[in-house]
Amino acid sequence: MRLVVEGASRAFGGVWAVRDVSLTVEPGELRAVIGPNGAGKSTLFALIGGQLAADHGRVRFDGDPVERLPAHRRARRGVSVVFQAARVFHGMTVLENVMVGAHATTRSGFLAAALRLPAHRRDEREIRTAAMVCLERTGLADWAGRAAEELPLGRQRSLQLARALCARPRLLLLDEPASGLRAAERERLAGLITGLRAEGLTILLVEHDVAFVMRLADRVTVLDLGRVIAEGTPAEVRARPEVVAAYLGPS
Numbered sequence: 001m002r003l004v005v006e007g008a009s010r011a012f013g014g015v016w017a018v019r020d021v022s023l024t025v026e027p028g029e030l031r032a033v034i035g036p037n038g039a040g041k042s043t044l045f046a047l048i049g050g051q052l053a054a055d056h057g058r059v060r061f062d063g064d065p066v067e068r069l070p071a072h073r074r075a076r077r078g079v080s081v082v083f084q085a086a087r088v089f090h091g092m093t094v095l096e097n098v099m100v101g102a103h104a105t106t107r108s109g110f111l112a113a114a115l116r117l118p119a120h121r122r123d124e125r126e127i128r129t130a131a132m133v134c135l136e137r138t139g140l141a142d143w144a145g146r147a148a149e150e151l152p153l154g155r156q157r158s159l160q161l162a163r164a165l166c167a168r169p170r171l172l173l174l175d176e177p178a179s180g181l182r183a184a185e186r187e188r189l190a191g192l193i194t195g196l197r198a199e200g201l202t203i204l205l206v207e208h209d210v211a212f213v214m215r216l217a218d219r220v221t222v223l224d225l226g227r228v229i230a231e232g233t234p235a236e237v238r239a240r241p242e243v244v245a246a247y248l249g250p251s
């Protein structure tokens, strides 16, 4: 999917969290958004996913304006969000948590499910199979029958990613996926993200760990005080004096 943000702005209590931000992410690109605390990264992310409405500006998915659509309708257009805070459904197994992600895309829909029509039972089987594939990809297959809340943090993050993938997104938004993860978990995540990108998924990654994003991203957008202060390849961005001043510091 091609993502275009045009002049997006959002204020809280008269203070701009995101101000006149424009960016274009090409299909299949892995774009990182970095910047100091309070730069507006999470706000921008929510303006794209639809969790927040913009005060001004446009968001386009493959050319179509979506800025007036609520989050669930943007999800149906192919965007999946993995939030930083672990959000797993307690009282459900790991497999059931992932199956929830696929229900949005089933053909038979709610009525068939309620009446337990054959189409629904076939969908259930398909969903279970698809969910297992997502669990295998994220290294969670062995945990499928466990209660989701028993998973350690790193695995809960993987579970959210598995659930997002099960909705078969065309644009994946990852909010600080590496935060709180141990080195080995970080490596596994980096490998998984690289694999998704290789398959042509468009990915927007908000992350504090600069080394992590510089290694993975095709291009990097740097925010400071709600504005874009630089954009380019990791090497270009790292060399920009304003980025060093605002964020990276001299090396």
Ligand SMILES: Nc1ncnc2c1ncn2[C@@H]1O[C@H](COP(=O)(O)OP(=O)(O)OP(=O)(O)O)[C@@H](O)[C@H]1O
Binding pocket: 012, 013, 016, 017, 018, 035, 036, 037, 038, 039, 040, 041, 042, 043, 044
């Ligand atoms: N719901 C909100 N209500 C009021 N102010 C908010 C809200 N969300 C964000 N802000 C403010 O908007 C600005 C941008 O915040 P945002 O969380 O988008 O930055 P960030 O770059 O994601 O920061 P961090 O790296 O700390 O997560 C900050 O000044 C923040 O205090």
